[in-house]
Amino acid sequence: MAKWYDIKAAADGDGQQPPTIYLYDEIGYWGVTAKDFADDLKALGPVTALTVRINSGGGEFFAGLAIGNLLRTHPAKVTVKIDGLAGSIASVIAMAGNTVEMPSNAMMMVHNVSWWASGTAEDLRETAEVMDQMRKSLVAAYRAKTGLADAKLDELLTDSGTWMTAAEAKELGFCDVVTDAVDATNFARVDPARFAKVPAAIAAKLAPPPPAPPPPAADQAKPAEARQIADLCAKAGFPELTAGLLTGTATAADVTRLIEDARKVQDACARFRRPDMARNLIAAVATGLTVEAACAIANEAAADRDESVVTDTSRPNSQPQANGWDKAVNTVNQRTAR
Numbered sequence: 001m002a003k004w005y006d007i008k009a010a011a012d013g014d015g016q017q018p019p020t021i022y023l024y025d026e027i028g029y030w031g032v033t034a035k036d037f038a039d040d041l042k043a044l045g046p047v048t049a050l051t052v053r054i055n056s057g058g059g060e061f062f063a064g065l066a067i068g069n070l071l072r073t074h075p076a077k078v079t080v081k082i083d084g085l086a087g088s089i090a091s092v093i094a095m096a097g098n099t100v101e102m103p104s105n106a107m108m109m110v111h112n113v114s115w116w117a118s119g120t121a122e123d124l125r126e127t128a129e130v131m132d133q134m135r136k137s138l139v140a141a142y143r144a145k146t147g148l149a150d151a152k153l154d155e156l157l158t159d160s161g162t163w164m165t166a167a168e169a170k171e172l173g174f175c176d177v178v179t180d181a182v183d184a185t186n187f188a189r190v191d192p193a194r195f196a197k198v199p200a201a202i203a204a205k206l207a208p209p210p211p212a213p214p215p216p217a218a219d220q221a222k223p224a225e226a227r228q229i230a231d232l233c234a235k236a237g238f239p240e241l242t243a244g245l246l247t248g249t250a251t252a253a254d255v256t257r258l259i260e261d262a263r264k265v266q267d268a269c270a271r272f273r274r275p276d277m278a279r280n281l282i283a284a285v286a287t288g289l290t291v292e293a294a295c296a297i298a299n300e301a302a303a304d305r306d307e308s309v310v311t312d313t314s315r316p317n318s319q320p321q322a323n324g325w326d327k328a329v330n331t332v333n334q335r336t337a338r
Contacts, residue, residue: 003025003032003036004023004024004025004026004027004028004029004032004056004059005021005022005023005024005025005027005032005037005040006021006022006024007019007020007021007022007037007040007041007044008020008021008022009044018047018048018049018050018051018076018079019044019047019050019051020050020051020052020053021041021050021051021052021053022053023052023053023054023055023056023067023090023093024053024054024055024056024188025056025059025188026056026057026058026059026060027056027058027059027060027063027064027067027089027090027093028059028060028062028063028064028089028276029059029060029279029280033063034062034063034066034067034070037063037066037067037070038066038070041070041074046075047076048075048076048077049076049077049078049079050071050074050076050077050078050079051078051079051080051081052071052078052079052080052081052093052094052096052097053080053081053082053083054080054081054082054083054085054086054090054093054094055082055083055084055085055086055188056085056086056087056090056188057085057087057088057090057109057188057195057206058087058088058089058090058091059088059089059090060089060276061089061113061115061134061276062276063089064088064089064090064092064093065089065092065137065141067093067096068092068093068095068096068141069096071093071096071097072095072096077098077099078096078097078098078099079097079098079099079100079101080093080094080096080097080099080100080101081101081102082094082100082101082102082103082106082108082166082175083103083106083182084106084107084188085106085107085108085109085188085206086106086107086108086109087107087108087109087188087195088109088110088111088195091108091109091110091174092138092141092142094108094174095141095142095144095145095146095174097176099176099177100145100174100175100176100177101175101176101177101178101179102166102169102170102175102177102178102179103166103178103179103180103181103182104165104166104167104178104179104180104181105166105181105182106166106182107163107164107165107166107202108163108164108166108169108174108175109161109162109163109164109195110138110142110156110157110161110162110164110174111157111158111159111160111161111162111195111196112135112157112158112159112161113131113134113135113138114159115127115130115131115134115275116270116275116278118266118267118270119270119271123270123271127273130273135157138157139153139154139157142156142157142174145173145174146172146173146174147173148172148173156172159196160196160197161195161196161197163198163199163202166178188206233255233259258285258286261282261285261291262282262285262286264291264295265278265281265282265285265291265294265295265298266278266282268294268295268298268299269281269298272295272298272299272301274298274301277297277298277301278298281294281297281298282294
């Protein structure tokens with residue numbers, strides 16, 4: 001199973017160089033949980049120093065918040081190095097560093113909480129209340145590092161977000177040390193459409209490279225059919241389904257059925273208050289997982305979430321619990337093995 005983090009012990013083994021944690025992908029996805037991260041961190045044993053290298057546009061809120069708490073309460077001295085971008089929840093993790101370093105050509109982005117939700121008016125009101133608590137967690141993390149007043153943080157945590165150069169981040173207290181520019185700095189490859197009002201110069205660096213053309217195949221969808229499939233998926237709001245349908249003999253009926261399945265999964269994730277799981281579960285359904293299994297996974301994960309991670313910011317030394325992904329992974333593996 002692919003991981004969105006990598007933890008490496010000192011290569012020389014003499015303890016002179018601290019272990020290094022790499023956060024170089026979207027945080028909290030691919031069925032790998034914050035608990036997995038905590039277990040791997042614990043496996044390092046007693047260490048006095050940690051280096052955390054970040055190049056990420058963000059990811060799942062609760063996983064990122066849990067990781068930030070784990071690093072903040074770790075007995076080791078934590079040095080965070082932002083190699084390209086620390087955006088969204090990745091910037092919250094960065095705040096756990098005793099020292100935060102940024103090359104002069106790196107960037108940091110902070111923004112207001114965003115969330116996908118659907119359901120009744122009461123469901124949406126409850127979701128808004130949870131989002132208010134999530135914002136309090138963000139403010140608390142940034143305040144602890146920067147010392148900025150809540151009024152100033154409110155100015156920065158807008159819906160469109162605030163993009164900071166290393167110098168600007170240092171001036172505001174988000175960064176402690178600005179180092180020389182690194183020619184090889186490569187911004188995390190994330191879809192700039194995820195963020196509002198991305199500066200043009202940054203959008204070009206964020207955009208993923210165009211996909212390589214697929215090899216010729218007898219069963220490859222014809223250009224007209226490929227356009228039809230892409231249009232159907234895009235209009236339905238699930239453009240990520242397109243790639244899996246461009247090969248084989250997918251018909252319009254197949255595309256419509258898969259879109260209907262994706263909507264069912266999306267609605268179930270919202271109903272079970274796990275909209276963060278929708279994208280991965282939809283991808284799993286597109287490759288063979290049943291809709292019923294996907295809905296059950298979202299339900300199980302919702303039952304296991306520890307809401308104190310969101311609502312209780314008064315316990316800086318508390319250890320957040322797993323957010324339910326572990327059961328989800330076990331369920332997927334069990335059903336796949338049958």
